[in-house]
Amino acid sequence: MPHVVFLRGVHPDAYARLDAEPGYTYAAVDPSDRAALEAAMAQGDAIVVRATPINEEFLALSPRLAIVARHGVGYDQVDVPALTRKGIPLTVTAYANALSVAEHAMMLMLNLAKQTKIFDANTRDRKWSSIDAPTSWDLSGQAVLVVGFGRIGGRVARLCSAFGMRVLVHDPHIPRNTVIGAGFTPVKLAEGLAEADFVTVHCPSNSETRGMVDAEFLGAMRRGARFINTARGTLVNEEALAAALHSGHIAGAGLDVFWEEPVSATNPLLGAPNTIVTPHSAAGTVQGMRRMGLSAVESIIGHFDGTLDPEMVINREVLRRNAP
16 A cells, blocks of 8 residues: 655645545655654655655655655756665656746746836836837847757747747757757857847756856857746856846846755845846646646556656666566
């Protein structure tokens, strides 16, 4: 009888899905309550995890753990090699949040282009804007560089195209013909940075990408371009981005993620000009939360009944090792 531990609550439909599956029990636990966490994990056969670090210390509390289901797609706080050594698969909700995050990236892009934050403040102060000196832009006709052409980046590219933008794509892991076949223009990074009016990043955080948006990256962007990040805060050198915003080289930024979260009051980006910030909320729509909760639960059920979708598994070598 598998017992599932939810580290923080999820959408009610995820619990209802387990209620409908014979033999499953579950509990939702606040991971900051150490005593409750230890008691729950002593009985846990599976977990649904959102932000809790999963490392050797955590695994020592979990003698029965058979699967870790990530409520989302990022897993930089999960010690994947430790899970693999123990034969525990890690799953993600691979397709559940792409729509929500892509729309959030477009929201940030539109707000920067249309200067919504400034116009809202001016209107409330009864400072009526003059059309003789427009400060907003149309997205149509602008060039956007999409860095990372996975599930989210690909959807962002399609949305940008629907707005009439010229879409450039950089992803060294995707064949050029795939990008061309999708109707977009593959470019080298330096070429795209020099040409784009908007740069939006959609990469995982790993040894290859961590800190990639540094002073050199930002300096290669054309003056007056705008930067969007709904992926991972650790992709960005925040001091370098703040400096580029203060100098005016980068005209604006839309950020949903930060190097340290919750964001610190001393983060330099909070005081940077023409910057829109949100609290890592891109995936957290009503529909997105439902899709992620259900996807995580389906992976757990699939693991125990032998129908787990390999596309959802990060450490697939575990599946090969555990195959009969």
